[in-house]
Amino acid sequence: MEQKLERKKIDTDVLIIGGGTAGCYAALNISRNSNLSVLIAEKANIKRSGCLAAGVNAINAYIVEGRTPQDYVDYATKDAGGIVREDLLLSAAEHFNETAEDMERLGLVILKDENGKYVARGNRNIKINGENFKPILAKAAEEAENVTVLNHINITDLLVLNNRVYGAVGFSVKEQIAYEIHAKAVLVATGGAAGLYKPNNPGFSRHKMWYPPFNTGAGYAMGILAGAEMTSFEMRFIALRCKDTIAPTGTIAQGVGAKQVNARGFVYEDKYGLTTSERVYGTVRENQLGNGPCYLKTSVIRKEQDEELLKAYLNMAPSQTLKWIESGKNPSEQDVEIQGTEPYIVGGHTASGYWVNTNRETTIHGLYAAGDVAGGCPQKYVTGALAEGEIAALDIVKKISENVFIDDAGILQEKASDIMDSYETVLNAKAGLYSVEELEEAMQKVMDEYAGGISANYQFNEKQLALAEEKIEGLQKLAEEASAGDMHELLFVYELRERLVVCKSLIAHLLARKETRWHSFNENLDYPDEDVAFEKYVNSRMEDGKIKIILRDLVKEADYEHQN
């Protein structure tokens, strides 16, 4: 029987795509500062969706006593080899502490000393109980005045005309309904992209990855297709994580001070350097040299610390606690094996994402980006996502009050209707030769082997990238034919297509940075050294279906505005 979708049209002042950290906090701040109507469209349910689902272990970006926001900027700039936007880092850093205090008022537990001061972990972190960070934030957003939450709505396309956004289109993942949403301003806050590369555990536990497998790069893809400028995709993020469970290591490394050692017990971390990418690279090299596996040396900790570590992991990555218990040995009795993950594109850790002005507006008028989807501002983490949500919110409120963005619900209805037709086409298509699952696996294999995945030790050369590009294009054609039996399968089809769009841009960026500035993150064997000619941003924009690379000079001014 022919499947037809019910079509609903919604008007709102502000549309927020993705109710994660940045999206929820932006909604809250628009509500606090205006009477504008806000709609959050979220593919899952904001209570536990996105990065914060399981919990977080600490606030990674905080200006501790004796430090300044500029110190944070300097640290993050150095770690990224200079390819950052200092204006974005500084404006985020100036908000870190205030957003943490706001979260505490909303109910987040933050550790304090006897004088009522937050307890620092190292130079930039504070200690929290992050297990219920997301439910606390989601509740505040839900209860905020004029905020409506539409859960289980997956957005696929932006409505853009003449470089100005008018809304977006999506579908319910549970019911046979398609949505056309019109807004004066749109904030995209869909997080980064996981699942592009073959993962650490490709079998039954294929989704036991670090970054949420449900953040599939939708925000990047819809921006790329709408002609938005993107930056620094080639600064991939590879996480160093606990083997198998891919649980974060900060609690062990910074928390109890465990060092990185190889199988011979040698502390190798000093040998390769201490930047984020060098720590990954060192581990890869030690394995290549036959010195693996590598570990975080926890066997020196005190027995009393065991129970605290087991609890801390239950608050953010329970599988690691289960793993310790399954093995019958506590962290003090065995070192924790570590490994690099598959590469992700994630603007909260590295600098990949939308090219934005200082107020987080993208190159498309009225379209804002915040959190992991926004580029130029690495190591912003959870407080940075909150900060960017707030910065974007305040500018949206200001611009709408100044009538810079006006409503036009009549515009682009035809385009919206075409997009909805294409959902029905997929739902009514006959099953082809290849399933979506098979195509996804093929994509991950191509990226792994030819675009610097785990099996290639994260390295690549131009010839391999050219092959990757050709094969990804082939898979894009096959993905056009994909079919879906129900709404959830329709989601799988769109997730695959999004990932393929992101892969293609990523390959173009990897090809364009003809140097190796960050080991492992972007290790081009044809250009193994750093080159001053690439003290620039590699940006890109899609024009007539082709990706155009734009090399931009480093931004030095405190307030950056787009030229168009």
Next chain:
Amino acid sequence: MSIRINETHCIGCGRCTEVCPGTLIELKEKKAVMRYPKDCWGCVSCVKECPVGAIDFFLGADIGGMGSTMHVESEGDILHWKIRKPDGTDKIIDVNRKDSNRY
């Protein structure tokens, strides 16, 4: 990485189907069903949400699972995490939501 839903305990409240960040669980004939076991992220949101402890979480054998399962019972701010080992013994760890991580 995945979960197992105990059909006899499930009361069909639907909370797990709402909260899963991947929308992987469905309600069929008033019982929760895990539709995509291989797509589970292992975030245990569903396990924490279930009011009757009907969802067990386990590690896949490919990442070192040895047959233990884990679920949680909440009592106000206290989470009682119960890990049942294959030999039938339990390890219980209590975590208070009001306590911060020490590390």
